[in-house]
Amino acid sequence: MNDVIYSSLLLKKRSRRKSFALLIDPDKVDPAGTAALIKLAIEARVDYLFVGGSLVVSDHLDQVVQQIKAHCKIPIILFPGTPSQISPFADALLYLSLISGRNPELLIGQHVVSAPAVRKSGLEIISTGYMVIDGGAPTTVSYISNALPIPADKNEIALCTAMAGEMLGMKLIYMDAGSGARRPISTEMIERVSSNIEIPLIIGGGIQNPEKVYLNAKAGADIIVVGNAIEKDASLLSEMAGALHSVSVQ
Numbered sequence: 001m002n003d004v005i006y007s008s009l010l011l012k013k014r015s016r017r018k019s020f021a022l023l024i025d026p027d028k029v030d031p032a033g034t035a036a037l038i039k040l041a042i043e044a045r046v047d048y049l050f051v052g053g054s055l056v057v058s059d060h061l062d063q064v065v066q067q068i069k070a071h072c073k074i075p076i077i078l079f080p081g082t083p084s085q086i087s088p089f090a091d092a093l094l095y096l097s098l099i100s101g102r103n104p105e106l107l108i109g110q111h112v113v114s115a116p117a118v119r120k121s122g123l124e125i126i127s128t129g130y131m132v133i134d135g136g137a138p139t140t141v142s143y144i145s146n147a148l149p150i151p152a153d154k155n156e157i158a159l160c161t162a163m164a165g166e167m168l169g170m171k172l173i174y175m176d177a178g179s180g181a182r183r184p185i186s187t188e189m190i191e192r193v194s195s196n197i198e199i200p201l202i203i204g205g206g207i208q209n210p211e212k213v214y215l216n217a218k219a220g221a222d223i224i225v226v227g228n229a230i231e232k233d234a235s236l237l238s239e240m241a242g243a244l245h246s247v248s249v250q
Helices: 004-014 031-044 061-071 104-121 140-145 155-167 187-194 210-219 228-232 236-245
Strands: 019-024 048-051 076-078 092-098 124-132 172-176 201-204 223-226
Touching: 004 124, 019 031, 019 236, 031 061, 031 236, 048 061, 061 076, 092 104, 092 172, 124 140, 124 155, 155 172, 155 187, 172 187, 187 201, 187 210, 210 223, 210 236, 223 228, 223 236, 228 236
Parallel strands: 019 048, 019 223, 048 076, 076 092, 092 124, 124 172, 172 201, 201 223
Antiparallel strands: none
């Protein structure tokens, strides 16, 4: 199976190079807005474009992905909230298993239902251990999953959950405080997890400024994902990506 994107992520991790991902929610953009984000992403040297959302109630996922494809070469990775969020026009799919919760539907149930369509899509499939961390505000994913997030100060729970995901064969760990989080994931938790797993670590949710991007990367995050902050102030994109790319390789 094609693993071009995952191989590049592993190579970057081994060489300690960090990546910046812009999250685009199809429900929140029109063609003009998508075009503007593409332009900003190219100028800011964004490494990956994550496309998806917790709900995606609109029906133009394919349209958004195809528009991005037509205007830039930045790899597109689907970040699905439901099994129906599949577009064969993307490059890869994060096949998320909510390992921080105890809802069997989001651990394996929905995967069983979606597996035929996912395999047929031809996308590069990247199994991802998805961990929701308490960001101080209710999130859509916590509501829909009927699962409590990991408490923000329970670093050991996060660490053991991530290690379990890695040993179960997950290729990535994605720790997310959720869109609109009042507080981002602490650097202490990021450092604790990153220093004890060997697979790439993605961090997202509540990241509002370049300083936090830089500190998260220094703490061990391999990929920083930002979406909500850019929706509020698009000019932040270049500053955030620049802050991440300024982290020195040691």
